[in-house]
Amino acid sequence: MQYKKSNNPSSIRSRKMIIDALLQLMEEKPYHKISIKELTDTAQLVRKTFYRNFKSKEDVLQEYITGLMNEVEQKFEEVDVLTPYIMAKLYFEFWQKHIDFLQLLQQNNLFIIVLKQLNDYTPVINSKYKAELMKGYDDKFLEYYTVFNTAGIWHMLEKWISLGVKETPEEMAQIYSDITLNNPHMRK
Template sequence: MNEKSHNPISLRSRRMISQALLQLMEEKPFHKISIKEITATAELVRKTFYRNFQTKEDVLKEYITELMKEAEQQFESLDALTPYAMANIYFKFWQKHRHFLKLLQQNDLFVIVLKQLDDYVPFINSRYKSDLIQEFDDTFIEYYNVFNTAGIWHMLEKWISRGTKETPEQLAQIYSDITLNNPNNKTLKK
């Protein structure tokens, strides 16, 4: 898809479309929602939808990307970019959006989060971990990114499936222990 317009009218229309889709997902399954329903709920014409998106999935992709950008801003406040600190921000952020994640899961759309993370994690790693990964070749970095992406995504999915029983801090500790290869630390006691 072409680069999105940043003019205020286009931004407003895309937000209205996103909100309309999310509202409709509260009422019915994703696969039963039509573009016509989305535009009617958003009080826009179909042409506006297609000027901004190709599919309903594109609406969700953009919404998730915007959420990820919001989470990224919190990384900038960290003094130390440890696995624990970054995962703690990540899980605290998604805890606030767990209802949205549950909607995705109920509609078998959670994989869209993975696809967006696949695009976003390399940027995050190059921006915040460049000093740690600069000595490695491109092949290593590519596999490093997909390994981390899949792991953090599966943790998020499992957490949502389990009803977000664990705290973000507990999950951040688990992620940190896995990342730092510290299996002797017993994070969750039975």
């Protein structure tokens, strides 16, 4: 987000109502056919309230995804040791619970919004959970390392959904771990 959102209870409640209304409408019709008026009517709010809290419909989705990513981070905080496998397992378990939302994004060609949010969020995760691992590397390397990993986990999530979520989160975590640790496991 490019501007600070109000944390007063009324504003928080209005944003939640708008998010809920957008998700409801996306289940009924394509995203590009949803107008701001229809969105505010569904949320039972006035347009002014929408524009006081959001710049666009995409901004609504970004706030929702940011909230989801904060939930993933809480899962990370509950674990003593975060290996690539454990992080990926928590990540895919979490997103599996939100598969309907991810499928809505995919159906509406909006999955790229997840990547945009990951691009903002991954540096925060890296500084909190991988700081020791990243010591000694220069800023340019870390910048490319971050975008490489971000795009990789995003593409894995997208592919997993496209293929019908056939693998378990544990299988996805093993694949991710093997890739990141350059340790492909052998299948019989």
